[in-house]
Amino acid sequence: MADKQENFKTEKWFFITHRNKCTICGKEFVNGDESFIGHLDSGELAHTCKECSSNMSDARSYSISGNNHRTIPRPSAKLWRYMDLAKFLSLLDESSLYFTRIDHFNDPYEGALGVATNEDAWIKMEMQRRAPFVNLKEFKDDENDFEKEKKEFDEYRRKIRTWRLNNYISCWHQSESESEAMWQLYSRDTQQGIAIQTTFERLYQALPVTANCEFGMVNYIDYSEYNNGTSGKYFHMFDAPWYKRLSFAHEKEFRVISESPDFNMLTDAHDLLIPVDLNLLIDNIYFSPKADKWFVKLVSNIIKKKYGLYCPMLQSNLNRASFY
Incomplete structure (x- = not known):
C-alpha cells in the first residue's frame, strides 16, 4: 500500500511539473485537451497528448489539461x-x-461566484452551458419544461454548495x-x-x-x-x-x-x-x-x-x- 501511494505521489508531481505541454512532441495543452500519463519503454514517466500516447506501454487518461484558472509556480518557488x-x-x-x-x-x-446583482444573468448563462449535458427527454412533452429544467439545475447547484x-x-x-x-x-x-x-x-x-x-x-x-x-x-x-x-x-x-x-x-x-x-x-x-x-x-x-x-x-x- 505504501509503495502504491508513493508511486501515485511521484506520478502526480510529474504531472504538476509537466502539466502544460506534451513531454514528447512539446504540444502546449489548452483547456479541453485530453492528456495521458504513463511510462515509456525506458521506464521514464511521460505526460502526452492523445497522438503521442501510443508511445507509452501503460498510457491512461489522467486529466483534462490546461487548468488556466490557476498558475502553478516552479518547484523551487x-x-x-x-x-x-x-x-x-x-x-x-x-x-x-x-x-x-x-x-x-x-x-x-470565499468560494463565491460573483456579486448578488449578477446572479440571474449567471443562472441563465449556466443553464445554457449545462443544457447539452442534461438529459431532459422525460420533460419534452410537458408544458412546464423550463420549470423542471430549473428544478434540476437548482438540485445540481445544491450539490455544488455541499461540495464547497x-x-x-x-x-x-x-x-x-x-x-x-x-x-x-x-x-x-x-x-x-x-x-x-x-x-x-x-x-x-x-x-x-x-x-x-x-x-x-x-x-x-x-x-x-x-x-x-x-x-x-x-x-x-x-x-x-x-x-x-x-x-x-x-x-x-x-x-x-x-x-x-x-x-x-x-x-x-x-x-x-x-x-x-x-x-x-x-x-x-x-x-x-x-x-x-x-x-x-x-x-x-x-x-x-x-x-x-x-x-x-x-x-x-x-x-x-x-x-x-
Missing part, C-alpha cells in the same frame, strides 16, 4: 507562512498543518523575500511573530497522499465583472476556491486545497489538521524583525531540544540599521 507564537507551537506540537474550511474565513466572498463545504484551505505567501506587510497582518504580536519558509516542492513532498491536495496561485478579480453573462469572464463553480477579490492581491497567495480528505482529523471548530513531516517541510525559520534576542534564543532552544528540528533559524533583517 519560496512559500511563507507567518504566524504568532501560539500557532507556531501548535504546528510543532501537532506536527500538522492547519487547514481552514472554506466557509470559516472572514471574507464573505468539503474544501479545506492552507494559505501561503509566495515571494522570494520576506514581507513587512505579512509580518504586520499575520502575527498578532509582532515582537513574537514567527515565519516558516519552504518551497513548493518541499511542501508537496511533506504532505501525505491521503490529504488529496490540489495546489495553485490565487486569481485576484473584480467579481462584478465575472459570471455576469459576459463572454470570457467566467469561471466554473468548482474553480471558485481559486479566486479572491482584488483588494487581497497584496497577499500573493498560494493555496493548498484538501478536498474531502481520506482521513478524519477535524478540529473542534470543524477545520482540518493534516500531518506533515516537519523536517521535510521547513526550509528556514524566521523570527520577527522586532523580536528580542532572549525570545529568539528561548524559542530556538525549544525547537531544537523538544522537537528535534535543526533547520536554519534566522532573525529577520528587515530592521537592520541604515545610513544616510
